[in-house]
Amino acid sequence: STSTSIVVGLVGAGQLSVHDGIPIIMGANIGTSVTNTIVSMGQSGDRIMLQRAFAGATVHDMFNFLTVLCLLPIEVIIGAIQGEGGPLYWITKGFTEVAMDSGSKGDNPLKDKSPTKIITSPLAKVVISNNKYIINALSLGAPAAFSATSVNTTAGCMALGRRLSAEPNEGLDGSRALLTRRLADGPLDCSTFYCVGKDLDSNFKKISSSGYKKDLTKCKGYISEGDAEKCGGDKCYIDAGAYYVDYVEERQIIKGGFVEGAGDAGGGVIALIFSLLLLSGGLMGLCKILKFLFLGQAKKAIIKATKMNDYAAMLVGVVMTIIVQSSSVATSSLTPLCGVGALSLEKMLPLTLGANIGTTATALIAALSSYTFGGIHIALCHLFFNIFGILIWFPVPIMRRVPLGAARLLGLYASHFRFVPALYILVAFVVFPGVFLGLSAIFDASVAGGVVVLLIILALISVFEFWWIRLGGCYKLLSEEAREEGRRALEQADRELRGEAEAPASSV
DSSP states (O other): OHHHHHHHHHHHTTSSOHHHHHHHHHHHHHHTTHHHHHHHGGGTTSHHHHHHHHHHHHHHHHHHHHHHHHHHHHHHHHHHHHSSOOHHHHHHHHHHHHHHHHOOOOOOTTTTOOHHHHHHHHHHHHHOEEOHHHHHHHHHOSOEEEEOSOBOGGGTBOOTTOOOOOOTTOOTTSOOOOTTGGGSSSOBOOSEEEEEOHHHHHHHHHHOHHHHHHSOOBSBTTBOHHHHGGGTTSEEESSHHHHHIIIIISSOSEEESTTGGGHHHHHHHHHHHHHHHHHHHHHHHHHHHHHHHHTTSOHHHHHHHHTSOHHHHHHHHHHHHHHHTOHHHHHHHHHHHHHHTSSOHHHHHHHHHHHHHHHHHHHHHHHHHHTOHHHHHHHHHHHHHHHHHHHHHSSSHHHHHHHHHHHHHHHHHHHHOTTHHHHHHHIIIIIHHHHHHHHHHHHHHOHHHHHHHHHHHHHHHHHHHIIIIISOHHHHHSOHHHHHHHHHHHHHHHHHHHTOOOOOOOOO
């Protein structure tokens, strides 16, 4: 929800196009599933529980990966041919036009209402408190700079062609200037002015109200009206570039908590380590409590939960995620239930799909509150991306078996090799993104070089798949007998959990 809300804000502010925002939204959908994958590692002490939990966690990943593999190439190829966007872009654009015509701007009823945030905020502020306005300003980027064609020397501006000497630490772009230059005895350098959007200007004011009044000079009276009109509806300032450097880029983001004295980098590392320790301790406690509760008197509730209608389970996932405003929190709370056997993999899938839909509500309502065309458009892209994915991979049983089978196989590997979850997180969420970022950089440098590298990567993947599937490489890692033994052990544990008698062994 946080990542997609940032993207919605950037698109709504005009800092990012919808075309470029769609792949980021897809990537955010994949990235949000890393949390429940980490949570599954909390049950590494029991082989069967780890198998269930890791399968339950990665079924979310498999759905997201498969949906991106289906929709992203179509979006990119058709967008390249058409010049603006693919099917997801145009379908959501139509809905956006209807929404803009029939709706109106309103308040965001979910703003600062997250129960998770309300509960955790007091403890979080003891550890670390960030200046969110600096973060917002950094995400919006530096204000656009323009050269003045004429200045008002009678108002104290230096004549064009002359310039005040810069500070020793002036930036390479020459935008750095003394914030106090309009208070100095000498003339004011009005040769450059800056156009500041409404969102960035609002963050400027919230970062420092005193600095906003003292260190920002409006363009009126200093440059010609023709120059000032270049900003359109944006605010025009003479020294917004210097303000951005001093109050945004060079000001510390961490403003409170016991890590404040360590600076942004050091404080961030300390807070990360502390949060991981809290997460690990919380997971161990949660797993023990759940094991005690669900392996005691809850067998009837377990059986009832497994008989819930799939679409009802999906609706439960939607509502639960809207309440907590985080799909990571929703799916992470379900993962331990998979581990203890309270929730089957078949029921975990619709619940996580519902969480995927529910997490779009926060960004959608935020977009409606700001009511910009781009913001609503990208929020609808997020919603319809998940809807299309569900329509592809859920209603038809044979399609549903693909993400379920992949997750079940990963759970089997994790039960035999305890390093698999950590390796999976490293490869899926670090190596793969790094490879694609590198490939993107190669395409930017040379299209021909990018095509060659892409073909090499596809060839390597094809060779590996041929060895893994056709030549039986998968059975060299884990034999067919070991796989069958793992499946039987899981089935036996599930029967015992439901209180059923052991099924008679089948003759071979």
